Amino acid sequence: MTAATAYGNHAIEDPVVVKTQAVSPPVEESTLFEELYQMKCFRTGEFYLKSGQMTPIYIDLRRIMSSPRVLRMAAQAMCDKVVAKNIKFDYVVGVPYAALPLATLVSDILNVPMLMKRKEAKAYGTKQLIEGVYQPGGTVLLVEDVVTSGESIRETAEAIRKENLKVTDAIAVLDRQQGATANLAEDDLNFLSFLTMEGILDGLITKNEMTEDRKQQIIEHLAKPF
Numbered sequence: 001m002t003a004a005t006a007y008g009n010h011a012i013e014d015p016v017v018v019k020t021q022a023v024s025p026p027v028e029e030s031t032l033f034e035e036l037y038q039m040k041c042f043r044t045g046e047f048y049l050k051s052g053q054m055t056p057i058y059i060d061l062r063r064i065m066s067s068p069r070v071l072r073m074a075a076q077a078m079c080d081k082v083v084a085k086n087i088k089f090d091y092v093v094g095v096p097y098a099a100l101p102l103a104t105l106v107s108d109i110l111n112v113p114m115l116m117k118r119k120e121a122k123a124y125g126t127k128q129l130i131e132g133v134y135q136p137g138g139t140v141l142l143v144e145d146v147v148t149s150g151e152s153i154r155e156t157a158e159a160i161r162k163e164n165l166k167v168t169d170a171i172a173v174l175d176r177q178q179g180a181t182a183n184l185a186e187d188d189l190n191f192l193s194f195l196t197m198e199g200i201l202d203g204l205i206t207k208n209e210m211t212e213d214r215k216q217q218i219i220e221h222l223a224k225p226f
Contacts, residue, residue: 075105090138136164150180
């Protein structure tokens with residue numbers, strides 16, 4: 001059975017239950033920043049990323065899974081962006097594994113089926129890499145929490161494409177602005193984010209936790225090659 005939504009057509013074996021939801025006002029960047037700030041998601045100092053690069057600011061969005069309200073706000077913010085950009089897709093996939101709670105809520109808010117990509121295929125049972133019910137040829141929207149170079153999104157998209165699914169768009173809560181947009185464009189992926197590193201730094205300046213000079217120093221550091 002094929003069910004049509006405002007965000008695309010998806011064909012699954014069971015009928016989709018169309019939910020009637022109250023229309024929420026769009027999430028403001030300043031509102032989400034304040035919530036993340038209160039949850040201490042922004043830390044300055046000396047930290048090392050997965051790539052091995054040292055960073056003077058660390059964004060820890062895993063903390064928001066402890067607050068259902070803030071987690072849903074972050075998911076709603078991404079949904080607002082997706083709807084505003086009129087992005088079409090059939091399935092939602094969270095980049096394993098930190099983005100799975102966000103992807104679950106995006107799927108729920110937009111009423112679009114969610115799939116789950118494993119980091120590696122199971123060695124038992126069906127040995128599937130992609131979990132869920134889907135039709136080959138469908139289009140996937142990738143969801144991530146924080147993006148640096150975009151490598152995790154690229155790897156996830158590559159694996160999903162091998163399963164005869166299309167991936168054209170990815171969205172994150174926050175872009176660290178370290179080359180992800182250009183890197184992903186090389187793989188035919190359009191990348192969007194709700195928040196940016198520059199916006200976070202500006203917010204920290206309003207909190208008197210950073211000066212304009214320090215902001216520029218951090219931006220210059222993040223612009224260095226990995």
